[in-house]
Amino acid sequence: MTAATELPRSQETLVQRALEAQAAYMPDVRAEIGPADAGWTTAEAFFSDEAALDEFLAFEQSLNEGTDIKTAAALLMTDYGYILAAATVPIFAGFGLIPNLSPASVALSFYTTQEPHDGEMHRVRRAHVRFLDETFWQGQLGDVVAEERFRAEIERHFRPVIEAIHARTRLSCTALWRLAADAIAGRFLDSGRRFGSVEAAKASAMQILKVPGSPLANRQLHYFDLSVLDNNQQEFSYTFRQRGGCCRFYLVKGGEYCPTCVLKAPTERDEELRLAMRQHLGVADEIRSGSN
Missing domain, CATH: 1.10.510 (Transferase(Phosphotransferase); domain 1)
Structure with missing residues (x-):
């Protein structure tokens, strides 16, 4: 350097x-x-x-x-x-x-x-x-x-x-x-x-x-990858940052946890993020309409 x-x-x-x-x-x-x-x-x-x-x-x-x-x-x-x-x-x-x-x-x-x-x-x-x-x-x-x-x-x-x-x-x-x-x-x-x-x-x-x-x-701060299948059944992956800190927004009126909040259980976090990924790809809507 x-x-x-x-x-x-x-x-x-x-x-x-x-x-x-x-x-x-x-x-x-x-x-x-x-x-x-x-x-x-x-x-x-x-x-x-x-x-x-x-x-x-x-x-x-x-x-x-x-x-x-x-x-x-x-x-x-x-x-x-x-x-x-x-x-x-x-x-x-x-x-x-x-x-x-x-x-x-x-x-x-x-x-x-x-x-x-x-x-x-x-x-x-x-x-x-x-x-x-x-x-x-x-x-x-x-x-x-x-x-x-x-x-x-x-x-x-x-x-x-x-x-x-x-x-x-x-x-x-x-x-x-x-x-x-x-x-x-x-x-x-x-x-x-x-x-x-x-x-x-x-x-x-x-x-x-x-x-x-x-x-x-x-210890908590890191990156992690999640994958879902797109409309063509091809794997779509995305990298997220797992937060190590908390902004405390969940404590205000109408507040909630951030998507990668350190206070969330990993299983709950991953389920919600995968749903968001499917919605981004338009897959979640197809799944819902197919189940009707």
């Missing part, structure tokens, strides 16, 4: 291509290089600001009746994990680039938008991301040194974030780290699909997230 203080032209081009690809892939969390201008705040400043953190928690509580402070913390961590993973994993999985993720070197521009989920529009909190340091480490999937650097940068960024959320809400640091790991694992899987490197991305994610002693490591 190499690091650059003054980027050669070839690496400048690589960084530009990586950021353009990331923005095309994740337009709701655009990553770029630049200063913390007006409308931007560093992650360090944001999570040190009690008023800003309280507003984010209040936003999470406003979305669903019955959201207690710990559930708001879990949902906030889920949203922030999504943001950081979206900004960092694609440029590593697709281009081998690792930015400086010190909270003082990452700026955020938060905004609220609406996204579709289960046929309905829901408000969500998102942010665009700016890397204040133009230096990137360069490696690749499967490079042990690069994977260790990526893990170190992710941990360095999340540690004060998690400490701040824990101090305000008393949701355990362990629970928050599990949610962070879920976000990273999920984005590695999807980035692998995006860049045509699923198996390498999965292997890299597990190398990063399963290091003994790392706060990101937990």
